Amino acid sequence: MKTRILTLTFAIFLCAAARAELKWEQNTIDLHPAIADKTAVAHFKYQNTGTTPVHFKSVKASCGCTTTQSQKEVVNPGEKGEIIATFNIGDRTGQQMKTVTVQTDDPNPTQATTTLTLKATIPQALEIKPAFVYWQSGEEPKPKKISIKASKDFPAKNITAKSNGQVFESKVEQGSAPGEWTIEITPKDTSHPAGASLLIQTDYPKEAPKSFNVNVQVTNPPGAPPAPRPSVPNAPAINTATPAAIPSASPAGGVER
Amino acid sequence: MKLRAVREGLLLVALACLPAIGEGIYFRDKISWQSSIPASELITADQARSWGDGAIWVDARPDEEFARDHVPGAFSLNEDHWNELLPQFLPNWSPEKKVVVYCSAESCNAARDVAKRLRDEAQLKNVFVLQGGWEEWVKKNR
Numbered sequence: 001m002k003t004r005i006l007t008l009t010f011a012i013f014l015c016a017a018a019r020a021e022l023k024w025e026q027n028t029i030d031l032h033p034a035i036a037d038k039t040a041v042a043h044f045k046y047q048n049t050g051t052t053p054v055h056f057k058s059v060k061a062s063c064g065c066t067t068t069q070s071q072k073e074v075v076n077p078g079e080k081g082e083i084i085a086t087f088n089i090g091d092r093t094g095q096q097m098k099t100v101t102v103q104t105d106d107p108n109p110t111q112a113t114t115t116l117t118l119k120a121t122i123p124q125a126l127e128i129k130p131a132f133v134y135w136q137s138g139e140e141p142k143p144k145k146i147s148i149k150a151s152k153d154f155p156a157k158n159i160t161a162k163s164n165g166q167v168f169e170s171k172v173e174q175g176s177a178p179g180e181w182t183i184e185i186t187p188k189d190t191s192h193p194a195g196a197s198l199l200i201q202t203d204y205p206k207e208a209p210k211s212f213n214v215n216v217q218v219t220n221p222p223g224a225p226p227a228p229r230p231s232v233p234n235a236p237a238i239n240t241a242t243p244a245a246i247p248s249a250s251p252a253g254g255v256e257r
Numbered sequence: 258m259k260l261r262a263v264r265e266g267l268l269l270v271a272l273a274c275l276p277a278i279g280e281g282i283y284f285r286d287k288i289s290w291q292s293s294i295p296a297s298e299l300i301t302a303d304q305a306r307s308w309g310d311g312a313i314w315v316d317a318r319p320d321e322e323f324a325r326d327h328v329p330g331a332f333s334l335n336e337d338h339w340n341e342l343l344p345q346f347l348p349n350w351s352p353e354k355k356v357v358v359y360c361s362a363e364s365c366n367a368a369r370d371v372a373k374r375l376r377d378e379a380q381l382k383n384v385f386v387l388q389g390g391w392e393e394w395v396k397k398n399r
Contacts, residue, residue: 063365063366064318064322064367065319065336065337088337090337090339091338091341092336128378129378130380131343131378131379132343132378132380134352136352195347195348197344213340215344215347215379217347219350219351219352221351222353
């Protein structure tokens with residue numbers, strides 16, 4: 001009887017001692033990319049503080065815009081490493097939150113799944129409201145206003161606005177504060193559907209001033225084909241460049257878009 | 258004796274409620290009791306199909322997934338290439354049309370984000386998110 005109790009105690013002790021435990025330095029990382037940045041990269045560092053190896057079963061990002069890289073598939077006791085999450089900014093702005101779900105073979109279900117969170121605050125160079133102005137076919141061609149506000153990280157002093165078609169006229173007015181403007185846009189004729197891009201040209205940065213596009217349109221009557229649209233002027237809008245190639249995801253990686 | 262037992266029971270219940278109330282107050286701004294998409298902005302595949310030509314479909318998935326397959330007539334509009342794709346979509350939009358945005362599945366966020374930008378930045382009305390996304394549309398239509 002005594003031997004049985006001792007064996008059982010020893011077995012329990014062994015089970016408790018032989019644990020795998022991945023400790024994460026941070027589960028949430030806040031990133032503040034600059035205006036021109038194309039990616040935001042988070043390094044989630046870990047250490048196996050247990051006594052048995054930890055195997056990664058899957059590393060899955062919540063969005064197709066985020067790729068993950070895990071340096072190793074097995075983490076031995078005492079070993080350190082990191083999972084690198086690369087968030088492809090694309091044309092996104094504002095607060096973005098992406099998650100990476102890591103699954104390991106830890107027998108403890110609460111330890112087996114870890115959610116890592118990447119929070120990125122993407123600055124918006126110019127706040128343009130609205131980014132689309134339209135008149136219905138046949139509507140009175142009254143002027144409409146677009147308000148423009150430069151962020152503190154984008155100290156543009158002047159802007160110009162030019163439509164790429166002959167149908168719309170635009171006029172820029174300085175706002176009440178520096179870095180604020182109003183663009184008044186008027187269609188010459190609303191009897192026919194038409195569309196154009198309004199090119200907003202800034203004077204910042206000096207070496208390569210940024211430009212932005214606003215869509216303007218006289219909408220087509222119900223059931224009619226889309227409005228003809230002249231091609232966009234030569235200066236592309238900010239952030240339209242195709243994101244740079246990103247290192248491939250880990251073998252166990254996956255994404256849900 | 259009986260009264261005492263009831264009183265003690267009630268005291269225990271009150272004590273058990275205290276941490277829950279405290280947590281509720283502390284996390285009142287952090288706990289979301291509702292779906293991140295209001296029910297009025299969600300649309301089922303059957304409802305969207307019933308709109309026929311009155312609906313304009315927007316595929317919020319990445320370019321390569323759109324290229325592989327998409328809802329017939331859908332326009333690609335994702336946040337990776339928003340500035341490039343929005344001008345291609347808008348000429349096909351008209352105020353009487355309902356916009357149905359979808360991404361890959363129920364759990365994806367891309368459709369919600371694209372729908373939000375269409376409402377906030379382009380100030381379009383009648384923008385809906387397809388419940389269950391592309392996965393659900395395939396189930397219902399193929």
